[in-house]
Amino acid sequence: MSVRQVKTCGQLVRRVVGCGRGFSRWAAASQLPTADGVPPPTHTSFRLDQKTYSTVPQQRPDWNRAVSDAEKIVGYPTSYLTLRSLLSDEMSNIAVHMRKLVGSSHPLLKTAKRLIYNGRNNMQTRGLIVLLISKAAGHLNPEELEQDQPAGVSIGQRSLAEITEMIHTAHLIHKGVVNLSPTVFDGTTLQDMEFGNKIAILSGDYLLANACTGLATLRNTMVVELISTAISDFMEAEFIGERDNQGNPVPDVTITMRDWEEKNFLAAGSLMAKSCQATLVLAGHTDEMQRKGFEFGKEIALAWQAYSDLQPFTDLYRHPPGTAIDLTSAPVILHLQHDLSILDLVAAAGDSMENCDFKKIHNMIMAGTGVEEAKDLCQSHAQAALNVLQEVFEPSDARTALENIINALRIY
């Protein structure tokens, strides 16, 4: 494609997802990424009676600094959203069709906006962690490293980091597919949703197919097996537990933290853990080392998930009570261990969790011990990740960068 076509493509994409001005407030407020990619809801107006909330966005200097320092060490993880990808016919095809979605409420639009505008900090972190682990572990055969790889990370490992991000994004996009039921959506909205689904499915499939061909190029069947099983895992996670008619999870009497851990290991931990393991496989490390890499990935993913579960209760600026929360998140489950009354509110909501009285639930949980216990959970996983790091990897700038990232997860 010519330079002009690239520019047009970029312009088209920007026009589709809205002009930059409205989002400057969003981009400026440096925000911690949510582990499952659900964007914190933006609110455009405050109710005047809510005087207790601070209107100053909380600063999170540690996370951003940790991430940008890390990027200096291993290089900016190559984003598939850069030129190479925008150059492809499929992407420009997608952009053209996305235009028709503007104004609809299909989840795909939100995902796309986040991808384009918050690409730097939010979405690339998984890839970054894979690159950092690669560097921290070193390559067993330094002569094998290609030239011009000053960061000590081979091209294959870089490719793997990119593939991890691609798979994660594909999953997010596919999670945005909406169940089309004529009872919930009327005429034109139904058409919009149907169309949005089409684009979501095709974009997700495109990314997955690219990930698979990328994996094949690595010429390592162990890595392919690891990453494929990770994909199976997070598909399975979507089917665990009760769901409402739009796929939102619903808690019940029997739910425990064991369920939380199992589900979140499959949903978030598996990809992170197996990518870390896979990059060590590529470097030729021993089984023992690979196991440690796996453990590290798992602990950091669980810590991250606990962190993002806590956000509705710790970051009241962006999550005013009343916004929807995941009812199978850690604070909720921990609260349910002491007090089952939330389940009455859940039952009252009927078919769709969106009808729940979230404000009441929020207040109940804030009043209980759920939040504190969830903070402890986050700390323990973060500590476990740190332990693995310090036990196994030699001190290095990459290791320090990882430590900084983990420590940023312990600050609320």
Add this chain to the structure above:
Amino acid sequence: MMGFPFIREGYVECPERCRFPRVRCLVELGLSGLMSDLVHWQMKERAWRCAGCRQVSTSGQGLRHQQEPGRQEDADTHPAALTDADLMHMFSDITKELQSQFELYEIAKYYFDGQGKAVRPMITVLMSRAINSHLHNEDRLFESQREVAKVAEMIHTASLVHDDVLDASDTRRGKPSVNSLYGQRKAVMAGDYILSVASTMLARIRNEEVIVVLSQVLADLVQGEFMQLGSKENENERFAHYLKKTFKKTASLLAYSCKSVALLSGADENLQEVAFQYGRNVGIAFQLVDDMLDFVASSNMMGKPTAADLKLGLATAPVLFACEKFPELNPMIMRRFQEPGDVQKAFEFVHKSDGLEQTQFLARQHCETAIKVISSLKASSEQKALITITDKVLNRMK
């Protein structure tokens, strides 16, 4: 009767109640659902009775000796006969691999009930044995090649699941589609799951080349879908666009599966190319016949409704050929048959023109190319069966 040993006396009624005489009905519909029903039934019953001497045998191979001399060739080259022992356990193997948490398992194994035509695994297995005979003088099937057959079927099914959501289809293979039963979200997740399990099985073959070859299929499938979303304005480009899309969506899987099993047998580049070209030509012919059947078959023969392509706004080969006689079709194609009455008019134009005959002719040409290409292999039962299959592809009714 044509010396066909696999007919149990009395079971001669065509389940489709088609109008062909019963003998022809059973033999001619080689790759059709009927044959696979027949094989499936036999697998369940595990008893085969010779129509001539009425002897019952409990092993699949036992009746070969009952053949009258001169008929040997027919039975030996029958594709179903040669492959059913291999494919018999394929579906149950696949469902074992798909084991998982409750509902996902139900959804994932929904289409692996043996009701599909299983064309791709059949061709893959035949190609494997044909190439093994050619290269090593033994027609043993390697475990790795059987895995490729399974993976091919799984990739195909995963793409069907997604296609049904994209096209909002309610039925597939005579039963409700996954998305109509479980909703779009779960259908998409299940499709991804099947794909990931297929990918895992592929990795376990431990051959990097094969993974490279077969992952190209995934990229082609998605590209084919994208090509279907857009349409070419220039009439001359349209047919080339259609053929390219047909390769990506249908023939690619078959071509690359054949190439993979050739690779696994140790074939050199020329032989891999032979396998690839066979798969490619048969695949394109298969799709051309499919597009033709969309205009001629009645709803209860296929597992899905007809004129479906027109209703989806797709201009397939018969329509593109009909354009030559009826240029009025061109604007209809550009607006993807959206206006009321378009579908009906286009349907009539196609029948009035020679579009269907031309499509059949093109399919036949591709089959002939496939036959020519595969004839370069040493003669074996499987090689002959591969030739027979092209005939069945051309003449199938569903």
